[in-house]
Every structure is written in C-alpha cells, then in structure tokens.
Amino acid sequence: DKNPLAVELCRVALWIESHAEGKPLTFLDHRIRCGDSLVGVFDLQTLRHGIPDEAFKAVAGDDRAAARESKKRNARERAESLFQASFAGQLARFAEELRKLDELPEDTIEHVRAKSDACQRIEKTPDFERLRLACDVWTTAFFQPFPNPACTPLTTDSLRTALSTGRVPNARLAGFVFQAAVERGFFHWPLAFPEVLATGGFDVILGNPPFLGGLKISTGFGDK
DSSP states (O other): OOOHHHHHHHHHHHHHHHHOOOSOOOTTTTTTTSSBBBSOSSSSGGGOOOOOOOGGOOOOOHHHHHHHHHHHHHHHHHOOOOOOOOOOOHHHHHHHHHHHHHSOOOHHHHHHHHHHHHHHHHHHHHHHHHHHHHHHHHHHHHGGSOOOSSSSSHHHHHHHHHHSSOSSSHHHHHHHHHHHHHHHTTTOOHHHHHHHTTTOOSSOOOOOOTTTOOOOOOOOSSSS
8 A cells, every 4th residue: 555554444444353462462554555556567577678768758737858868868778788687586585575574473563573574674785776776767757847946857877777786877866766756756666575576476456446447457477
C-alpha cells in the first residue's frame, strides 16, 4: 500500500489474528511493503534497454524544445552501447538470502530483532543498493520537468552510471532522484519480492479499488 498507516494497520490486523500466547509478534517487514505498486520497475531486464523515449514526452508546463533536446541526447546515448548486464543471478541471490531469513526462528523478541537486522543487511548490500538506485533513476526520468531547474536531465548515461558505480553523475541529480522516489513511493517489485519474481512471478495480482474499464498489467512474465 502507498499509505504507511495502511501498512501498519495490516501488520496489526495480522498480529491480532495470528498471535499465539507466549510468542512474540512475528517479523512481517519483508512480506508487507509500503509503496505505489503502479509506479516503479517490475522487470529488471527493462533497465538493459536504457531510458525509453516515452520518458521525454513534454506535458503541461514543460518546454517542448528542451524536451526534444533531452530526447535526442538520450537516443544517442542508447545507441552508443548496449547494456550487457544480466540480473537473473543477482535476483536469485537475493531470493536465496530471503529464503534463509524465513528459516530463522521467531520464538523470542531477540529472534525477531535478529531477523529484522538480517533483512536490513540484505537490503544494504552494494548490489542491492545499486539496483535500487538504477530503478529509481529509470522511474524518476518519467517525472522530470523540461528543463529541470535543479539539475541536468536524467538520460540513459545516468542510468548506465548508476548500474556500474552505484551513483548518479552529481549530487544535485542524486538529490532529485531521492526526493522523487520518497515523495512518489516508487515500488520496484523484483527488489521488494525477489523470492517470488526469481521463480516466475505472482499467480495473481489483486488491486483495490478495481480499475474501471479493465486494466492490463504487463508483468514481464506474461500479461495478467
């Protein structure tokens, strides 16, 4: 859920329903996530193609000439070289670490705290943080104004730098990406649920409220 309070209420409801006398409340942080499920990266392979032209479409308030120039620059950068990275191995490693997390005991408060610490360590590894930044850069590109008064435009070179170094080209651009990710609640499914996406994806994705007129979600594992 995008609302942090709704996420906490979900945890509380599950704790109330499943609480066993004499046992601490279970660790649920890796199962109940906060974020906008429709804004982010669903398939990491998307990153290999760079930032698409659609990110540079001028909208109300944009300078169309600036948008066109950014689009041309991005097209040149995409044509210069292809991304060779494969993310399947990294996703499988994250999934295996989370499966090990499920095997840890939860019989005491200390066990639950240890489980929480272990989950945070997984999400703070250099590979995980690098992929999260790359996903944030890719998604932020769709929300940047033209021109951007805070920094230079986000283009495929920015994504390439994030993937290779775990950084973005300059501090102002890094701040812009971080602010967009926090304010809009970017939600990258492979990083939120790697153990599911590494084995083919979800059987069902259920939205609330339903979208009038039907919704076709391209998951990268077949349309749902």
